[in-house]
Amino acid sequence: MTSPTPAAPQARDWWRRAVVYQVYPRSFADADGDGLGDLRGITSRVGHLAALGVDAVWLSPFYPSALADGGYDVDDHRAVDPRLGTLEDFDAMVRALHAAGIRVVVDIVPNHTSDRHAWFREALASPPGSRARGRYVFRDGRGPGGDEPPSSWRSIFGGSAWQRVVEADGTPGQWYLHIFAPEQPDLDWSDEEVREDMLETLRFWADRGVDGFRVDVAHGLVKDVDGHLDVHVEILDTGVEGGNHPLWDRDEVQEVYAQWRRDVLDAYDPPRSAVAEASVHPDRRARYADPLGLGQAFNFDLFACGWDAGEMRRAIDGGLAQMAAGSSATWTLSNHDSVRHTTRFGVPPREGVGSQEAAKAWVTSDGRDPVDLDLGLRRARAALLLELALPGAVYLYQGEELGLHEVADIPWDAVEDPIAVRSGGEEKGRDGCRVALPWTQDGPTFGFGPEDGALPGMRQPAWFGVVSAAAQDGVPGSTLELYRAALRRRRELTTDDDALTWVDDAPDVLHLERPGGWRSVTNLSEVDVALPAGELLLASDAAPDASDVAQGRGVLAPGTSVWMR
Ligand code: GLC
Secondary structure: OOOOOOOOOOHHHHHHHOEEEEEOHHHOOOOOOOOOOOHHHHHHOHHHHHHHOOOEEEEOOOOOOOOOOOOOOOOOOOOOOOOOOOHHHHHHHHHHHHHOOOEEEEEEOOOEOOOOOHHHHHHHHOOOOOOOHHHEOEEOOEOHHHOEOOOOOEOOOOOEOEEEEEOOOOOEEEEEEOOOOOOOOEEOOOOHHHHHHHHHHHHHHHHOOOOEEEEOOOOOOOOOOHHHOOOOOOOOOOOOOOOOOOOOOOOOHHHHHHHHHHHOHHHOOOOOEEEEOOOOOHHHHHHHOOOOOOEEEOOOOOOOOOOOHHHHHHHHHHHHHHHHOOOOOEEEOOOOOOOOHHHHOOOOOEOOEOHHHHHHHHHHOOOOOOOOHHHHHHHHHHHHHHHHOOOOEEEEEOOHHHOOOOOOOOOHHHOOOHHHHHOOOOOOOOHHHOOOOOOOOOOOOOOOOOOOOOOOOOOOOHHHHHHOHHHHOOOOOOHHHHHHHHHHHHHHHOOOOOOOEEOOOOOOEEEEEEOOOEEEEEEOOOOOEEOOOOOEEEEOOOOOOHHHHHOOOOEEOOOEEEEEO
């Protein structure tokens, strides 16, 4: 028997400097051949994760769900979607990952349930004002017959944030709040039962050996609805200075997390970790990373940067300043909500538009707008070395180790993301980074599922074969081998000293030194730059000649990073 949690020297703090790999279970690997990734599929690929050298995996939701929002519409938080497996499969997966020294983080979605959740069905069958409706945010409509929504608020995914229900007697009834899709009714976090139930959910997974939690929309949950029904509320303003938006980042939400910390996370040995997905003003991030609260928070500042030395330097300096002021340091370039950065770095910048927005527009053009995919990949490989050289934790997204590009030409009638529908086609959405992974060069699903299995709903493009894991395994210079080498080196080089010193020796070059005398140099300029003399450890692309570098004659090409000592 393996122990449920691997013992490690810094078992309490493993997450601080971890490399965490995000698995989107429905598109990772399909063991049972139904065209949908599953838990046994993940177990079958533990070898890949171990060879990659990650410290933990974070699983996006695998709970029962109609997939109205890719699984973030949860029917039951304490069960496995039968299409993805069973609780026994979950336990076997955790055992296999732990045996490989990989920790397990699961996604928790506390802001809303799905509309198929037992509580919501009970609420629909119960009258206005009932206990069952009190777990959600039901309000009467305005105007004659209550035909108008209770407020003008828009949902994050487009359209009104309110949906009207039909009462049990068949008459048009109250409205419920859904900040995301209508299939995701918001919970009312002033309700004691809602709070208690989430503690049960956390204990349920912690008891099964889960090491930590990723907390979805952590800046949501607590809202001041009634104080703002008459006012226009800009729903996308999640990051206002000072927080306390009517619907986002309210001070009181920290009381929820303090209770999680006290009553659940710290009640385990070792304590369970938690990382907040909190789209808040940078100055508010430390609240979510408070050791008496969740402990760690994603920083999406680097994720928002284009290929621009100034932008990246500001994002890194901001993250380091927050770390010095008591927050956590985390870095990420891609996740299941964004255009893969491999592609994003090849999309030409647009005046007045951020890099993420420009990349989304490229996706909405079905990939017809200009892009330089080779350049994007080259920069993505360089960005990896920069990211991994920073102090703190790094979150990778499945497939980036293959250098996968975004799939932009998914036919519109196969698109699943509610954003595409609710925006009326103004945005194509996030499906292009959620296409089933290619494991082998050939076969009907490139090894995603068994040879005779069903095809995934969103078809894989023909070019997936050449970028598959099998095509890159053991191939010098492949992106997969670069990731493996970089993670291995990072482990050797990183100490528990989080210091970082910038060396400002050339414009548009990010040159930093880390304790132990190693350095990372990234050339974001358009010209070759001179490298200092030293030992070359790793290069993101064709390496400069090692003896030239040793003698101080090395040059670094544009769009390239090196690690040296
Ligand atoms: C988070 C998830 C995203 C989801 C949303 C609603 O932002 O990352 O995928 O759509 O929450 O749950």
